[in-house]
Amino acid sequence: MSGGFRSMGLRSAGRALAAFLLAIGFVYVFSAPYERLLASSAETILRATERLPITRLSARGGEILIDRNDIAPGAPRPGLPAADLHFNLALLAALFAIDPRPGRTENVVAFLGGCAVLFGVHVVALVFQVRSVYATGLGDWSAAHYGAFARNFWGGGFHFYQIAGRFAAPFAIWWLLRRNRDGDTAARADRPRR
Numbered sequence: 001m002s003g004g005f006r007s008m009g010l011r012s013a014g015r016a017l018a019a020f021l022l023a024i025g026f027v028y029v030f031s032a033p034y035e036r037l038l039a040s041s042a043e044t045i046l047r048a049t050e051r052l053p054i055t056r057l058s059a060r061g062g063e064i065l066i067d068r069n070d071i072a073p074g075a076p077r078p079g080l081p082a083a084d085l086h087f088n089l090a091l092l093a094a095l096f097a098i099d100p101r102p103g104r105t106e107n108v109v110a111f112l113g114g115c116a117v118l119f120g121v122h123v124v125a126l127v128f129q130v131r132s133v134y135a136t137g138l139g140d141w142s143a144a145h146y147g148a149f150a151r152n153f154w155g156g157g158f159h160f161y162q163i164a165g166r167f168a169a170p171f172a173i174w175w176l177l178r179r180n181r182d183g184d185t186a187a188r189a190d191r192p193r194r
Contacts (some may be wrong), residue, residue: 012098019097023090027083035059035082038119042126055130066130078133084162085122085129092118092170110177114170121169125161132158 039057047053054069063079071077096102096111131154135146
């Protein structure tokens with residue numbers, strides 16, 4: 001009996017590793033357009049929440065570059081490493097690949113839904129990262145424009161994502177979507193058959 005569980009565990013681990021490696025390849029190949037979409041989405045939120053919409057984000061060379069209309073021409077623009085935001089897509093793919101039948105329609109649909117939710121997490125994380133740079137990384141300008149609460153809120157939110165959130169988000173998304181799917185499966189099993 002334990003041999004059966006061991007072989008199931010090895011198969012699950014093999015599927016998870018294969019999905020992880022495939023997702024890393026996918027992220028590598030499609031990182032540039034994904035980062036442009038990410039920058040554009042976060043910029044829309046940032047500009048909508050600014051009194052004067054002056055933030056511009058662009059993705060180039062694996063970085064999200066921050067530009068503002070009030071930064072002097074020729075001054076260096078802060079660059080944020082984009083892979084720190086989105087590498088966890090590979091972890092999400094590995095988690096969904098653990099399923100005994102990963103190609104099942106329900107699993108694929110749940111994975112795609114999880115990718116959409118994770119995209120939203122990436123956008124929010126980028127907004128926090130940019131606001132953290134504004135609140136804490138621009139010296140006197142930051143102190144003049146952001147109070148202690150705002151500095152702690154934006155800086156703390158960004159650091160939470162960096163330390164725990166980027167690893168926890170794929171697990172939470174997978175667990176919530178799997179729990180809902182398992183609940184649907186149990187409900188279908190409890191229905192009387194005709």
